[in-house]
Amino acid sequence: MINKIGVIGGGNIGGVVVSEIVSRGLARNVGLVDVKPPEFAKGKCLDIAEATPVMGRDVNIEGSKTYEVIEGADFIINTAGVPRAVRPDGTFPSREELLSINLKITDQVAAGIKKYAPDAFVISIANPLDAIVYRLFKKLKFKPNKIMGMAGVLDSARYKYFVARAANVSVENVEAVVLGGHGDTMVPIRSACRVYGLPVEQFVSKTQLAKIEDRTRKAGGEVVGLLGSGSAFVSPAVSALEMVEAIAFDKRKIVPVAACLQGEYGVKDLFVGVPAILGKNGVEEIIKIKLTPEERAAFKNSINAVKKTCAAVDKAK
Numbered sequence: 001m002i003n004k005i006g007v008i009g010g011g012n013i014g015g016v017v018v019s020e021i022v023s024r025g026l027a028r029n030v031g032l033v034d035v036k037p038p039e040f041a042k043g044k045c046l047d048i049a050e051a052t053p054v055m056g057r058d059v060n061i062e063g064s065k066t067y068e069v070i071e072g073a074d075f076i077i078n079t080a081g082v083p084r085a086v087r088p089d090g091t092f093p094s095r096e097e098l099l100s101i102n103l104k105i106t107d108q109v110a111a112g113i114k115k116y117a118p119d120a121f122v123i124s125i126a127n128p129l130d131a132i133v134y135r136l137f138k139k140l141k142f143k144p145n146k147i148m149g150m151a152g153v154l155d156s157a158r159y160k161y162f163v164a165r166a167a168n169v170s171v172e173n174v175e176a177v178v179l180g181g182h183g184d185t186m187v188p189i190r191s192a193c194r195v196y197g198l199p200v201e202q203f204v205s206k207t208q209l210a211k212i213e214d215r216t217r218k219a220g221g222e223v224v225g226l227l228g229s230g231s232a233f234v235s236p237a238v239s240a241l242e243m244v245e246a247i248a249f250d251k252r253k254i255v256p257v258a259a260c261l262q263g264e265y266g267v268k269d270l271f272v273g274v275p276a277i278l279g280k281n282g283v284e285e286i287i288k289i290k291l292t293p294e295e296r297a298a299f300k301n302s303i304n305a306v307k308k309t310c311a312a313v314d315k316a317k
């Protein structure tokens with residue numbers, strides 16, 4: 001069992017993260033920080049704490065407006081940031097359009113982690129994902145294996161779900177991976193998609209797969225459009241916990257992670273979604289996948305999009 005998980009931001013995603021930690025009995029202590037007045041984090045935690053007798057879990061859950069509540073955490077899950085939401089005209093922003101507002105929040109987050117949880121593994125969910133985790137990395141100066149972004153688990157889960165529905169088989173039969181940035185340029189890797197270990201094309205037509213891959217790239221926006229306010233929150237929360245469990249239980253599980261590349265895939269010091277082994281040291285190894293020429297070109301395009309957003313981060317004070 002983990003001693004302590006610190007959760008930053010207790011809104012839609014943070015709330016599910018905390019309640020899932022409790023229902024899984026994943027940690028002995030949870031500290032939730034959220035700056036929202038009057039005492040939003042305290043209220044959120046009290047609500048979940050009062051459910052623990054029903055859930056049969058003994059977890060200490062503490063909420064606060066200030067960061068000392070995450071002191072000594074082994075893991076930090078960062079969800080602090082404004083989500084995408086539908087505008088009055090029915091459109092909604094891209095994740096990248098959240099950058100300037102979420103960067104300011106991220107700098108406060110980084111200061112809090114640095115002061116109170118300098119040895120934690122950091123898993124960041126806030127958007128634009130690749131740029132926010134890059135900013136945290138620059139501010140925290142943590143080793144690259146200890147800080148990562150959660151995107152690929154979610155994007156791949158969406159791809160798997162759509163394929164399972166189209167093939168009319170269990171979601172457990174589908175293996176799929178989405179690489180690259182967590183934006184519209186993300187790359188579902190059809191050549192690595194399997195149903196019961198068999199090529200996906202045996203179950204789903206190429207035309208249908210093209211539609212599924214397009215839907216996968218836009219899946220976050222689809223949820224935003226349907227919800228009307230805010231963005232997906234259950235799926236990102238449980239995806240981040242899959243990463244926590246892989247590290248905490250030293251599973252050496254291969255999952256798609258926004259990892260800080262050190263020359264792999266020709267990229268250095270940028271966070272890009274790639275398959276990685278997660279174990280007791282965090283990101284232990286980046287796995288190389290053989291891509292088709294089309295997938296390679298799409299992946300390069302996605303890396304360029306991440307580079308562009310991170311260049312904007314570098315320019316921001």
Ligand code: APR
Binds near residue numbers: 079102125
């Ligand atoms: N420190 C701590 N918490 C903060 C800070 C801060 N400096 N700034 C904002 N928050 C809190 C807000 O008060 C809010 O309660 O972060 C919470 C975010 O919750 P929601 O608005 O419900 O957003 P959510 O859907 O959880 O998404 C959070 O993850 O997927 C991304 O795009 C999404 O960037 C967004 C983030």
